[in-house]
Amino acid sequence: METERAPLISLRNVNLWYGTVQALRDVSVDFYQGELVGLVGDNGAGKTSLVNIISGIVAPTSGEVYLDGQRITSFHPKLAIDLGVETTQQSVGLCDNLSIARNYFLGREPVRRIAGIPFIDLGKMRKEGRKAITAFGLRESVDVDGEVALLSGGERQAFKIARAVYFRSRILIMDEPTNNLSVRERERVNDLAVQLKDQSLLVIYITHDIFQIHRIADRFIILENGAKVADVPRNLMSAEDLERIIREGVGNDAGSPRSG
Amino acid sequence: MRGITLRFAAIVVLLLLVTGGNSYAAAYKYRFVMVSHIGSNDPNMKWLTLSMAEFEKRYPDVKTEYVSTNEYSLQKFVELLRQAIATKPNGIAVPIVSSDALAPVLKGAIAQGIPVVAFNIPDPRPQGKRIPYLTYVGGDEYLAGLRLGQHALELAKAGKIPNPQRVLCAIHDAAHQGLKLRCKGMADAMKTINAQVDNLFITADPARARSIMQSYLTKNKSVNYIFAVASWSSPWAYGVAKELGRNPGVGASNGTIVITVDESPVALEGIKQGKVLETHSQGFWLQGYAPMEILYWYNNLGLWPQADFLTGPVIIDSTNVGRWVPFVRNVFGTEYDKQVTW
Amino acid sequence: MRAPAVGIQHVTRPLTRFRKRPDAAIVLGTILVFLVFGAVDPESWFQFFTMINITRYAAILGLLAIGQTIVILSREIDLSVGSVYGIVAIAFIASEPTLGVPLSLLAALMLAAAIGLLNALLVLRGGISSMIATLGALFFYRGIIYVTTGGTVMRFSQGARAHWLTQAFGGQWLRLDNAFLWFMLIAVLASLVLYHSRFGNHLLAVGGDETTALARGVTVVRTKTIAFVACSLLAGLSGIVTIAQNPQTHVTLGMQLELESIAAAVIGGTQLGGGRGTVLGSVLGTFFLTAVRSEMITLGAPPSWYTAFVGIALLLGATINTVMARRSGA
Numbered sequence: 002m003e004t005e006r007a008p009l010i011s012l013r014n015v016n017l018w019y020g021t022v023q024a025l026r027d028v029s030v031d032f033y034q035g036e037l038v039g040l041v042g043d044n045g046a047g048k049t050s051l052v053n054i055i056s057g058i059v060a061p062t063s064g065e066v067y068l069d070g071q072r073i074t075s076f077h078p079k080l081a082i083d084l085g086v087e088t089t090q091q092s093v094g095l096c097d098n099l100s101i102a103r104n105y106f107l108g109r110e111p112v113r114r115i116a117g118i119p120f121i122d123l124g125k126m127r128k129e130g131r132k133a134i135t136a137f138g139l140r141e142s143v144d145v146d147g148e149v150a151l152l153s154g155g156e157r158q159a160f161k162i163a164r165a166v167y168f169r170s171r172i173l174i175m176d177e178p179t180n181n182l183s184v185r186e187r188e189r190v191n192d193l194a195v196q197l198k199d200q201s202l203l204v205i206y207i208t209h210d211i212f213q214i215h216r217i218a219d220r221f222i223i224l225e226n227g228a229k230v231a232d233v234p235r236n237l238m239s240a241e242d243l244e245r246i247i248r249e250g251v252g253n254d255a256g257s258p259r260s261g
Numbered sequence: 262m263r264g265i266t267l268r269f270a271a272i273v274v275l276l277l278l279v280t281g282g283n284s285y286a287a288a289y290k291y292r293f294v295m296v297s298h299i300g301s302n303d304p305n306m307k308w309l310t311l312s313m314a315e316f317e318k319r320y321p322d323v324k325t326e327y328v329s330t331n332e333y334s335l336q337k338f339v340e341l342l343r344q345a346i347a348t349k350p351n352g353i354a355v356p357i358v359s360s361d362a363l364a365p366v367l368k369g370a371i372a373q374g375i376p377v378v379a380f381n382i383p384d385p386r387p388q389g390k391r392i393p394y395l396t397y398v399g400g401d402e403y404l405a406g407l408r409l410g411q412h413a414l415e416l417a418k419a420g421k422i423p424n425p426q427r428v429l430c431a432i433h434d435a436a437h438q439g440l441k442l443r444c445k446g447m448a449d450a451m452k453t454i455n456a457q458v459d460n461l462f463i464t465a466d467p468a469r470a471r472s473i474m475q476s477y478l479t480k481n482k483s484v485n486y487i488f489a490v491a492s493w494s495s496p497w498a499y500g501v502a503k504e505l506g507r508n509p510g511v512g513a514s515n516g517t518i519v520i521t522v523d524e525s526p527v528a529l530e531g532i533k534q535g536k537v538l539e540t541h542s543q544g545f546w547l548q549g550y551a552p553m554e555i556l557y558w559y560n561n562l563g564l565w566p567q568a569d570f571l572t573g574p575v576i577i578d579s580t581n582v583g584r585w586v587p588f589v590r591n592v593f594g595t596e597y598d599k600q601v602t603w
Numbered sequence: 604m605r606a607p608a609v610g611i612q613h614v615t616r617p618l619t620r621f622r623k624r625p626d627a628a629i630v631l632g633t634i635l636v637f638l639v640f641g642a643v644d645p646e647s648w649f650q651f652f653t654m655i656n657i658t659r660y661a662a663i664l665g666l667l668a669i670g671q672t673i674v675i676l677s678r679e680i681d682l683s684v685g686s687v688y689g690i691v692a693i694a695f696i697a698s699e700p701t702l703g704v705p706l707s708l709l710a711a712l713m714l715a716a717a718i719g720l721l722n723a724l725l726v727l728r729g730g731i732s733s734m735i736a737t738l739g740a741l742f743f744y745r746g747i748i749y750v751t752t753g754g755t756v757m758r759f760s761q762g763a764r765a766h767w768l769t770q771a772f773g774g775q776w777l778r779l780d781n782a783f784l785w786f787m788l789i790a791v792l793a794s795l796v797l798y799h800s801r802f803g804n805h806l807l808a809v810g811g812d813e814t815t816a817l818a819r820g821v822t823v824v825r826t827k828t829i830a831f832v833a834c835s836l837l838a839g840l841s842g843i844v845t846i847a848q849n850p851q852t853h854v855t856l857g858m859q860l861e862l863e864s865i866a867a868a869v870i871g872g873t874q875l876g877g878g879r880g881t882v883l884g885s886v887l888g889t890f891f892l893t894a895v896r897s898e899m900i901t902l903g904a905p906p907s908w909y910t911a912f913v914g915i916a917l918l919l920g921a922t923i924n925t926v927m928a929r930r931s932g933a
Contacts, residue, residue: 058818079820093818098811098878099804107808108819110801120799146620302749302854331749433855435910461900462910465855466685468845469863472660472893473900473909479652480901493755496851505652599757602851 007070009034009172009203010055015064017050017227024050025061026228034171035201037194039218041211043247046224048207052174055205056088057081082108087165090176094161097150102130104149105164133163138189155186162193172203179210191217211247215240225250289324291351293556295380295549296342298356300331304600305525305545307592312549325553326350335362346370352556356382356399360392367392376559378552382439383569395559397569398551400543402439405574406446406488409520409541412576413486414450422511422518422538425451428458428486431474433465433494440490443522447488459484467497474501486518492528492540495521496602499536511535511579524577524589526600532582534603542585544572546592622930625872626884628923632870633887633894640898647901655780657893659848662786663841665889667864668871669793670837672885675868676797677830678810678877679726679733682861683718683740684838689857690744691715692842693752696759696852704766708843715839718744719832726831727824741861748854759850773847782844786886789837794882806830811878866913867892870920879928892916 008031017025025047032038040048053059054066060076067073068084088094095104103110106126113122130145137159143152152160158178165173175194179187195217198204208214214221215235223231223246231238231246295313299306306329313325328345330337339362345353346366353370357363357379364384367377377394384391417424428451430444441460448458461477463470478484478501487502487509489495499519502509508516512535521528524542531537551570558564577585590597621627640648647653667684674681695711702710718740725736763769774781797803805826808816817823846852871888873880895916896909904912 056818077820077822078818079822082820088818090818093812093815096808096811096815096878099807103804103807107804107816108821110804112801119801120795121801121804123799300749302752304755331746464859465853466858466860467849467852467856468660468663469860471849472656472897475652475656476897476900479650479656480647480903493853497849500849500851596755600755602756602758602853 006033008032008067009069011067011070012051012054012061013065013067015051015054015061015066017047017054017059018062024227025054026226028064028224028227028229030222030229030232032172032203032205034203035198036220037198037204037206037218039214039221040205040207040224041209041214041221041243041247042224045226047227048224049176050227051224052088052176052205052207055081055172056086056174079108082168085169085171086174087161087168087170087172088174088176089158089161089165089178091154091158091178091180095149095152095157097148099149100130100146101134101143101149101152101160102126102145105130105133105160105167109168129167133160133167137163137193153186154180154182155189158182158186158190159193162190162197166197166200170202172205173197174205174207176207177209178206179208179213187213211244212240215243223247290322291557291560292324292326292348293352293354293553294326294328294345294348294350295354295552296338296345297327297329298338298358298381300329302331304593304596305523308545309549311592312546313553316550316553320553320557323553323557335359339363339366342366346373346375349373350375351560352376352378352553354378354380354398354552354556356380357384357392357394358382360384360386364392367394376556376565378555380548380552385438395565396555396567398555398572399548399570400573401571402442403446404571405522405541405543406443406448406490407450408446408574408576409488409522409539410447410450412539412578413518413520414454416538416578423485423514423516425454425456425486425518426483427481428456428488429474429477429481429484429498430458430460430488430490431463431470431494431498432460433463433470433491435462443490444488447520456486458488463494463497470494471497471501474498475505478502478505478507485516486520489519489521492521492523492525492531493602495519495528495531495537499531499603509536511538524585526589526593526597527602529577529582529586529589530601530603532577532579533586535579536603539576539578541574541576543574547572622927624881625874625879625924625928626881626887627872628920628927629871629884629887629891632920632923633891636891636894640894644898644901648898651778653897653901657890657897658783659780661889661893662780662782663845664860664863664867664893665786665886666789666837666841666844667860668867668885668889669790669882670834671861671864672868672871672873672880672882673793673797673806673830673837674733674834675865675873675875676810676877676880677806677827678813679827679830680737680865680875681722681831681834681838682734682737682865683722683744684834684864685857685860685862686741686744686748687715687718687835687838687857688842688845688860689854690718690748690842691839692846692852692856693748693756693854695843695846696757696850697751699759699763704763704768708768711843712836712839715835716832718839719835720828722835723828723831727827745858748856752854756852756854756856759846764847764850769847771847772844773849780848782848785840785844789840790882790886797882802826802829807878809877863892863913866917869924870916872920872924874924874928888920 010032012028012030015025015028042048054061057076057078057080065072111122111125112119127145134143139156178190194204194206206214218235220234221243310327313327317325328341330341338358343366353375371377371393379394379397381399383397416422430447432440434440444460451458463473487498489498499509502517509519510516518538520538521540528540555565671681691711691714694714695707698707698710722737722740725731726733772781805821808821809823809826813823867888868885870891871884873885899909
């Protein structure tokens with residue numbers, strides 16, 4: 002890893018409190034363009050809290066967040082999306098009551114003006130939606146006007162990734178993207194994650210499946226009780242070691258390597 | 262509700278002013294409380310409060326109190342009644358809004374030696390089974406409908422208005438027994454000439470009520486009398502009949518006759534304008550005054566009426582409306598003109 | 604990776620597509636009801652006054668139902684519309700002598716918007732469920748009507764009734780009520796906004812899946828606020844239209860209209876769970892309720908029955924809509 006490069010996102014001494022619960026403790030971490038980072042840790046370790054800050058859903062209680070070296074001061078999903086941050090979560094990202102075409106452009110609907118009045122451009126939405134269905138390997142029988150509730154789990158993930166690509170996102174946060182997927186669908190989603198990295202996106206990949214992420218990630222960040230306990234490139238740690246640290250905690254492994 | 266608190270405070274202040282410089286305890290010999298279902302949102306409250314003020318003028322040794330709520334809740338009403346009894350007044354006047362709910366409370370008061378007079382709404386059960394209050398002061402809903410019907414028939418016989426073919430009785434509150442009794446009285450009057458009376462639940466919302474009456478009248482072309490059992494719904498009935506080309510009002514030989522109830526400004530002005538045939542009065546003023554008088558006589562001399570004290574009904578039509586208008590204007594003041602929604 | 608492929612267009616048959624619509628049942632139901640009534644009772648059904656009567660009340664209820672639909676689509680509910688309808692209409696009458704018709708109309712509509720905004724604030728900032736917040740509003744504004752009017756509503760002066768602006772809402776055009784024309788116009792506008800504007804797409808998304816809408820950058824609070832304000836404004840407009848048409852009124856103005864407006868929306872296929880429903884469905888739901896009630900009265904059903912009928916229609920409509928939604932796989 003070329004540490005001289007400027008990080009795309011940088012968190013400095015970030016703390017996050019939900020009422021009396023501390024979700025993040027003094028976390029400092031950098032993410033770089035063209036990297037696939039595995040964000041791992043046990044349940045409640047703070048993985049989702051960390052990405053929620055990056056995707057603008059919550060503001061940190063204290064600490065600083067930089068994007069492209071610019072300090073971020075206000076946090077809202079809309080701002081994050083405008084800055085090129087996309088999130089795909091298992092349960093979030095698609096409105097079951099809306100058609101595929103409408104979901105594809107949700108929040109960024111193209112507009113066609115008729116007599117100066119802005120109507121959403123349903124024609125364009127359907128055309129682009131159909132392209133995504135073909136290009137990202139959804140079943141050909143999938144109807145762009147049908148509700149997304151009819152999609153399979155893998156198709157949903159692929160569709161969200163297609164959307165991130167279409168809107169030229171720079172950062173893609175994948176939160177447990179392969180839960181409840183068949184083996185084949187899981188492979189497909191992981192292939193897409195690697196392809197996006199190769200297209201020089203930053204991919205932040207949250208998962209419980211250590212062996213799966215070890216095969217595709219460039220670097221791992223391990224969280225424990227809201228604190229960052231390790232930040233290691235893949236070549237410095239085996240999947241077994243990674244799994245052991247998460248299972249036993251960092252206290253039992255004082256000699257674990259850290260990169261800075 | 263703030264309005265009622267203010268009004269209540271105003272009444273209290275007024276009473277204090279009336280009693281002047283005398284010390285509060287020595288200011289009166291008796292204290293009578295009227296617990297009423299007619300709240301400050303109902304302009305009819307003034308009939309009662311004004312007549313009670315008149316009573317106080319006549320009997321400076323009596324203090325009267327009027328308590329009411331704007332919430333139409335039986336529970337709230339019983340609560341008010343309990344509170345009034347707890348102050349141990351020398352007499353209570355109360356409408357029997359529900360004989361079941363009020364019986365235990367009132368029996369308790371009577372057992373404590375507090376005399377009770379029912380006003381405006383009686384306990385419908387026969388004497389002996391009903392709550393043992395001294396007497397009932399007020400109208401008779403059935404009789405109101407009956408007399409209004411009989412008077413209309415007299416006028417029809419004299420050829421002054423068309424004969425009733427079929428009568429619509431428009432009820433805005435399906436749960437109100439008194440309103441149904443008014444329709445029943447009208448129906449019994451109409452039975453003598455075999456004219457049918459249909460009860461129609463029109464609801465209280467004006468737009469919906471108009472729509473319902475219009476549906477009914479469109480189908481039932483022989484209906485030429487409309488009995489609106491609340492005076493504020495009589496302009497709606499008139500309006501619908503007019504739109505349907507049914508010639509509402511008094512005077513046309515083929516017209517539709519509108520009859521309503523109460524000596525309210527809208528009813529009186531309707532009669533003056535020839536839009537309403539007749540209305541009635543149940544002596545509302547007396548319903549505030551007479552219970553106080555009865556409680557006074559009972560406290561002083563142990564005397565009370567041995568039968569119910571019916572304060573009406575009397576029929577008001579174009580022949581006597583002129584005498585009623587100044588009287589009612591006096592009660593309503595500037596509100597009078599505002600209430601005329603014709 | 605972004606293959607420039609022309610996707611194989613999947614053809615859905617029109618019938619299947621129609622069945623999937625949330626308003627499919629009410630479209631058929633309304634057609635059926637109009638045909639049946641025409642066959643059973645042609646003599647009074649095809650009368651001019653029957654049609655005028657149905658369209659007049661449908662216009663009043665329909666404006667409320669459209670507003671209610673917008674709020675329900677956003678996964679909230681507005682129980683205060685009946686009271687708002689009343690208080691806005693009464694504010695219009697009460698301020699007319701001092702402000703004149705145009706200004707009092709404006710003031711009344713501003714009051715409506717302010718009430719909607721307050722409802723939104725209570726729900727979105729105060730964190731009170733819309734069921735509770737607007738139930739409170741229902742009682743509060745009805746109480747305000749009582750306190751401020753002293754139980755009676757003054758009349759709308761003759762001059763004000765004749766004013767061109769009053770006539771624009773309450774008059775007639777080609778024997779049709781202007782109120783009905785307004786209702787149709789607003790129904791079309793609301794449909795366009797819901798299905799062909801960015802706001803509409805956001806509203807449906809917020810109602811369908813608020814977390815997703817937020818994650819996609821939709822400003823949820825703003826969207827819902829607009830829904831509440833629009834609903835209050837339509838309720839107020841409906842009240843003004845009522846007064847412009849028939850100036851004789853009472854403090855009971857609008858009582859229980861909130862329930863009928865919800866019933867019309869639900870019978871029309873709007874799902875209380877949010878995100879699914881159409882303006883067309885609610886418009887037809889309004890016609891359905893109004894027409895059936897009118898016909899029940901003309902057929903001489905017992906006087907208190909149509910209250911029960913609204914309940915039966917609601918349950919039946921909700922059941923049919925749910926079954927149809929399940930069978931079409933939506």
